[in-house]
Amino acid sequence: MPSIALREIHKRFGETVALSGASLELASGEIHALLGENGAGKTTLVRTLCGLHPPDSGRIEIDGETVGIPSPRRAQALGIGLVHQHFMGVPALSVAENLVLGEPGGLALRPRSLRARAREMLERWELDVDPDTPARELSVGQLQRLEIARVLGGGVETLVLDEPTAVLAPSEVGELLALLERLRDEGRSLVLISHKLEEITAVCDRVSVLRGGRTVASREVAGLDAARLGEWMVGRALPPRGRPAGTTPGPLALRLEGVKAEGLRGIDLELHGGEVLALAGIDGNGQLPLEELLAGVRPLGAGELNVLRPPLALVSGDRQRTGLALDLSLAENLILPAAARPRQSGMFRYGLLRAGELRKAAGEAIERHDIRGGERALARQLSGGNQQKLCIARSLRARPGVLAVVNPTRGLDVRAAAAVRGELRALAREGTAVLLISTDLDEVLELGDRIAVLFRGALSVVDPARRNRERIGELMLGGE
Ligand SMILES: Nc1ncnc2c1ncn2[C@@H]1O[C@H](COP(=O)(O)OP(=O)(O)OP(=O)(O)O)[C@@H](O)[C@H]1O
Numbered sequence: 001m002p003s004i005a006l007r008e009i010h011k012r013f014g015e016t017v018a019l020s021g022a023s024l025e026l027a028s029g030e031i032h033a034l035l036g037e038n039g040a041g042k043t044t045l046v047r048t049l050c051g052l053h054p055p056d057s058g059r060i061e062i063d064g065e066t067v068g069i070p071s072p073r074r075a076q077a078l079g080i081g082l083v084h085q086h087f088m089g090v091p092a093l094s095v096a097e098n099l100v101l102g103e104p105g106g107l108a109l110r111p112r113s114l115r116a117r118a119r120e121m122l123e124r125w126e127l128d129v130d131p132d133t134p135a136r137e138l139s140v141g142q143l144q145r146l147e148i149a150r151v152l153g154g155g156v157e158t159l160v161l162d163e164p165t166a167v168l169a170p171s172e173v174g175e176l177l178a179l180l181e182r183l184r185d186e187g188r189s190l191v192l193i194s195h196k197l198e199e200i201t202a203v204c205d206r207v208s209v210l211r212g213g214r215t216v217a218s219r220e221v222a223g224l225d226a227a228r229l230g231e232w233m234v235g236r237a238l239p240p241r242g243r244p245a246g247t248t249p250g251p252l253a254l255r256l257e258g259v260k261a262e263g264l265r266g267i268d269l270e271l272h273g274g275e276v277l278a279l280a281g282i283d284g285n286g287q288l289p290l291e292e293l294l295a296g297v298r299p300l301g302a303g304e305l306n307v308l309r310p311p312l313a314l315v316s317g318d319r320q321r322t323g324l325a326l327d328l329s330l331a332e333n334l335i336l337p338a339a340a341r342p343r344q345s346g347m348f349r350y351g352l353l354r355a356g357e358l359r360k361a362a363g364e365a366i367e368r369h370d371i372r373g374g375e376r377a378l379a380r381q382l383s384g385g386n387q388q389k390l391c392i393a394r395s396l397r398a399r400p401g402v403l404a405v406v407n408p409t410r411g412l413d414v415r416a417a418a419a420v421r422g423e424l425r426a427l428a429r430e431g432t433a434v435l436l437i438s439t440d441l442d443e444v445l446e447l448g449d450r451i452a453v454l455f456r457g458a459l460s461v462v463d464p465a466r467r468n469r470e471r472i473g474e475l476m477l478g479g480e
């Protein structure tokens with residue numbers, strides 16, 4: 001098994017310095033965690049190893065020999081494979097076809113041999129699905145397993161996973177971590193990028209920490225707990241995670257009565273100003289239909305939806321696809337909703353954007369929400385945490401009576417996540433009614449004044465006397 005070293009890697013994108021002296025030493029047969037705040041350079045570093053971003057300077061060594069990895073094909077030939085956070089296959093093709101996509105002549109196999117080959121791979125990598133199923137019918141967790149099987153099928157000895165657990169349900173996370181341990185025990189080397197510190201202490205052997213594009217430390221995980229790891233990453237102690245302080249609910253702000261729509265089987269809920277109602281649930285149980293219904297892009301089939309304290313603002317669960325216009329600047333994204341009602345916004349005069357007002361709005365949002373990035377930075381260039389803060393900042397400009405947020409801290413580092421949770425609590429304190437839709441149980445427990453669980457398009461309310469992980473976990477799986 002090879003050992004791999006990345007030494008003194010530098011990489012810029014135009015003006016942005018992404019890496020300035022990043023290193024990583026990967027021994028064979030270990031799981032190596034790569035940790036760092038949003039924008040620290042983790043993804044960029046692993047992409048240099050996988051031939052997706054050749055470095056500007058620095059060395060990559062395999063068993064002490066310097067090698068060039070100018071393309072993904074070369075990385076593959078060296079036995080290095082990358083599992084992206086999102087499915088990279090073709091949804092319309094079957095599971096079997098996806099498995100052989102990258103292989104020369106793979107798709108030319110006869111159906112029988114294709115199926116047999118797929119069966120063998122599926123069994124080997126513990127994915128219990130029919131090879132003929134179209135990939136689009138698989139759950140997020142199954143798609144990820146398929147992706148891993150596909151990458152491993154190419155004979156990979158070094159596997160890199162970029163935030164693989166961010167999209168998984170708690171039980172799926174356990175299964176994935178068990179698979180990673182198995183791969184390690186079979187002698188492969190793994191790099192795991194994750195913001196979930198508990199996962200790192202649970203399965204990783206070593207951890208390297210990136211800060212501002214440089215590797216600041218690298219050591220054994222044994223003896224480190226999550227709090228230590230967090231402290232080490234941001235350079236100071238993190239505030240402990242709390243429980244809601246208990247607010248006095250204000251007037252009724254949002255009411256759903258017998259709401260049915262595609263994917264929703266009858267939802268009743270009442271939300272008051274000043275409180276956070278948290279909806280837990282595994283992805284795919286009605287979160288997206290509810291988000292789309294609130295956004296007004298999914299028709300209401302039956303029942304009533306009333307916003308009693310308008311306006312309602314929504315922070316989408318998918319900041320890249322529907323949340324932001326990635327090729328517009330930070331400032332432009334901030335005032336996008338104003339462009340839809342130019343007269344009221346005060347942003348336009350004679351149909352033209354008032355540059356001074358724009359700059360002022362951007363400056364205020366950057367200051368208040370601690371967004372790292374200039375007003376002219378394109379949304380695409382911001383790190384995940386800063387994109388999320390921008391989405392929240394924008395939704396607040398409308399002074400919403402009701403704010404609905406979907407997975408607001410997904411993909412954020414511990415500090416950025418704490419900042420976003422703090423913002424949501426502060427909003428509730430100021431009287432906004434907050435509807436939190438989140439697949440992260442810790443977040444639900446931390447923020448929800450009241451909690452309900454989404455399961456197959458219906459809601460069950462959690463009895464405050466039974467507000468604990470076990471009970472909520474049961475309801476998430478459909479328990480009574
Ligand atoms: N294609 C690109 N063009 C311009 N800037 C980029 C590009 N890719 C990354 N960057 C910038 O490089 C820096 C490092 O980004 P990178 O995505 O590697 O961070 P990360 O540690 O993976 O963060 P996160 O935890 O949010 O995923 C950031 O400042 C980012 O904005």
Ligand SMILES: [Mg+2]
Nearest residue numbers: 042043044162
């Ligand atoms: Mg990243």
